[in-house]
Amino acid sequence: MLVQDRYAPAKSQIREIRRFSEPKSLDFSTWVSENLSRIVIISLSIVTILALFFLYNTTDTASLLCFQTQSTQSLQPLTRPQIKWNSIRVLPDKTSPYSTFVTEKWIVVSVTNYPTEELKGLVKIKGWQVLAVGNSLTPKDWSLKGSIFLSLDAQAELGYRVLDHLPYDSFVRKSVGYLFAIQHGANKIYDADDRGEVIGGDLGKCFDVELVSEPMLQYSHEDPNRTVVNPYIHFGQRSVWPRGLPLENVGEINHEEFYTEVFGGKQFIQQGVSNGLPDVDSVFYFTRKTTLEGFDVRFDEHAPKVALPQGVMVPVNSFNTLYHSSAFWGLMLPVSVSSMASDVLRGYWGQRLLWELGGYVAVYPPTAHRFDRIEAYPFAEEKDLHVNVGRLIKFLLVWRSEKHSLFEKILDLSFAMAEEGFWTEQDLKFTSAWLQDLITVGYQQPRLMSLELDRPRANIGHGDRKEFVPRKLPSVHLGVEETGTVSTEIGNLIRWRKNFGNVVLVMFCNGPVERTALEWRLLYGRVFKTVVILSSRKNSDLYVEEAKLDHIYKHLPKIFNRYSSAEGFLFVEDDTVLNYWNLLQADKTKIWTTDKVSKSWTSVNPTGKSDWFSVQAELVKRTVSTMPAHFQVNYKEAAKNSLDALTVCSSEVFYVPKRLVTDFVDLVDIVGDMDLHYKVAVPMFFMSMDSPQNFDPVLGSMVYKKKSSSFNSSLSLYSAQAPAVHPWSISSEQDFIKLVGQMAEGDPLLMELV
Incomplete structure (x- = not known):
């Protein structure tokens, strides 16, 4: 209609059209010129149809759905x-053969294949009714005695x-099963998997099926910046992480310095740990397997259960989790996200809403054993999970709703998550249908309680601290099996973490990040607040940001702003190794640089007008001339003996303290769009910000050699007594393993990683 309206003749023109017009010439060129607009419109229509046909047949359904969803959402708010x-009326089940059947304890599983041995074992658990939910892939003749199908x-x-x-071919059809169980008297639902057996x-021996008010350990809320934890550390596996843990948190493998305590009775969601094949993501699965032999990871069965305080979250899955009736509303599995992301998003969404009831999640020692059938984990199915989960956690912590009932708050949050793109409008409508169905099957929404997040955090006194040191059990890391029990004495590691725990490490990777990014985070994330990985190419899946090394200083202000509470920022390139145990004596309020390393910090006298050094020297003069007085005075004082020379620093490693962050940002703004190389800009900044006499000399004793074609051919270059070592090449996991073997001289616990 829009095209027709656009090309319709005016009314005055319509009156002048005769009943019979003059005969038209039928030559081809005339016909084309007169019908050009129609030809263009028809051609565009054909191309559009072909493009959609191609998209439908050559891409996965998720891509097409994303395309359709984005188009729809852009047009319809x-x-x-x-x-x-x-x-909404409560309606009893009058149609199924089980309309009169009522029981309190249910096990809900999704089935695609014929009954497994593990599922047959679930049917034998006394006092629990197994409910198997089929989909379009389930055999038509599926049957298992003792279960409801x-x-x-x-x-x-x-x-x-x-x-x-609901999609026809997905495990998210378990949502139907949850409603059926609730309609038939459920007050406990064990969300299970057909390849896991209950230990x-x-x-009743694995979970708190009956809630009692007894003390239990709780993660500390002392660190306000900690928003998510890896529970596997508590149960003896420090280098294994659960599916749904943000990749930027993978390197945080320190155990708790102390716990607090909470009275039980409101752990309405209970997440069990699985032996054998735990709930891990495809990144772990693919980087830790070197053979066709299945995983058999074991957790500490004697470790105590542990609760999560408000403000701290944990990944929750859909195959080894017990839900009490107060959290049944949180069983809804999202339908607009990938299957490997659905239960994880549900878990974070549910935890945030659980706080509105005064409830919390607790994690339990091994409750199930899942068998690794050596099936490839679909990384593509996890992509949106890795990209969004860190942002989702931050969003959930600041989200608030003024509604006065739980179901209205649930709608508010689902609406906000759709607006933020964590899921689509489809899940907003699904949430609405789910909540109405809950009322229809007889569920009564729980009452709200005041949110503790909005109260000042109570100080944790010495008497409130509870100690528990996790065991270190045999595990698998980077495809190398670890045997024996490693000592849990990590006093040095705790000391390093205390010293650098609020320092952000910024690393630029020249090598292939897909082979090294996670390893760098594992290595340094144990010690530093976080590890920000930069590279010439962005990799959203691995949280690698794009930056240009030549102008790396221009990217740093973004990181400064992101971690505004950090004590300082340590930059290092991936060809330089940090021996952090030798940096303890450094003053974190001062600049660290290599001004005492002659092969790194040099003065060059430009010889011409067009060579690189001359061009850079001219840019330095222009920059200095526009600096405020305090910067200009500092720089000229520092360079008074060589004003005509150009100071160049290789800048593979340097540190900016918090007190000088604003000065650094101001200097970046002064440089602006000038093509000033970082090896020239960084020393100029430091000389302008403070006197070299005030620089901390900690890096002065680093091992520093010029690169050569075979600069990493000898391991003799490394020294555990130096604060840093340059150069060192890391381009694969095997290179990383060799490096860790060397660094273990200074940090023996690094052998846990290899």
Whole structure:
């Protein structure tokens, strides 16, 4: 219609058109010229149809769905559903063969293949009813004595609203099973997997099936910047991480200095740890396997359960988790995200809402054993998880709702998450259907409680601290099996962490980040606040940011702003090794640089007008001439003996303290768009910010050699007594393993990583 309206003749022109017009010439060129607009429109239509056909047939469904969703959302703004809760009637099950069956404890599993031996074992657990939920891939003749099976046809007859939103071929159809269990009297639901067996065959011995008010350990909330934890560390596996842990937190492998204590009774979501194949992501799975032999990771069965305080989250999955009735609303599995992300997003979404009830998540020692069937983990199915989960956690911590009922708050959060792009409008509508179905099957929403996040955090006194030192169990790291038990004495590591725990390490990788980024985080993330990886190419999956090394100083202000509470920022290139144990004596309020290393810090007298040094020297003069007085005076005083010379520093490693961050940013702004190389800009900045006499000399004794074609051919270059070593090449996991073997002389616990 828009095209027709655009080309319609005016009314005055319409009156002049005759009933019979003059005969038209039928030669081809005339016809084309007169019908050019129609030809263009028809051609564009054909191309569009072909493009959509190509997209549909050559890309995965998720890509097409994303394309359609983005197009729709760009045209139609989101609308928050308005539900009249009082008009929803409770309806009993009148259609299924189990309409009169009622029991309190249910095990819900998704089934795609014929019953597994593990599933047959779940049926034998006394006092629990197994509910198997089928999908379009489930065999038509699926059957298991002692279980209730919901085929697609049986699900359709239940009449739930959520059925309109569920894919046919996905495990997220478990949402139907949850509703069915609630409708038939459930007050505990064990969310399970058909390839996991309950250890000991008794869920009552694995979880708190009955909630009692007894003391239990709780992670400390002392660090306000900590938002997520890796629970596997608590249970003896420091180098294994769960699916859903942000990749930027993978390197945080220190155990707790201390815990606090909380009274049980409100751990409405209980996450169990799995032996064998734990819940790990594809990044771990692919980088830790070197053979076709399955994983058999073991956790400490004697470690105590541990609760999460408000403000700290943990990944929660859908195959070894116990839900109490107060958290049944949190069983909803999102439908617009990838299957490997659905339960993880549900877990974070549910934890945040659980705080509104005064409830919390607790993690339990090994409750199940899952067998590794050596099936490839689909990384593509996790991509949106790795990209979004860190941002989601930050979003959830600041989200607030003024609504006065839980279901209204749930709608608010689901709407906000759709607006932020964590899921689509499809899940907003799905949430609305899910909540209405909950009321229909007889579920009563819990009452709200005041949110502790908005209260001042209580100081943790010495008497409130509870100690527990996790065991270090055999594990698998970088494809190398570790045997024996490693000592848990990590006093030095705690000391290093205390010293550098609020220092941000910024690393520029010249090598292939897909082979080294996680390893660098594992190595240095144990000690520093966080490890920011930069490279010439962005890699969102590995949280690697794009930056240009020649102008690396121009990227640093963004990082300064992101970590504004940090004590300082230590920059290092990946061809330089940091022996952090030899940096303890350095003053973190001063600049660290290599001004005492003659092969790194030099003065050059430009010889011409067009050579590189002359061009850089001219840019330095222009920059200095525009500096404020205090910068200019400092620089000229520092360079008074060589004003005509150009100071060049290789700048593979340097440190900027917090007190000078603003000065550094101001100098970056002064340089602006000038093509000033970082090897010239960084020493100029430091000389302008402070007198070289005030620089900390800690890097003066580093091992520094000029690079050659075989600069990494000899391990004799490395010294554990030096603060840093340059150069050192890391381009693969094997290179990393060799490096760790050398560094273990100064930090023996590094052998945990290899």
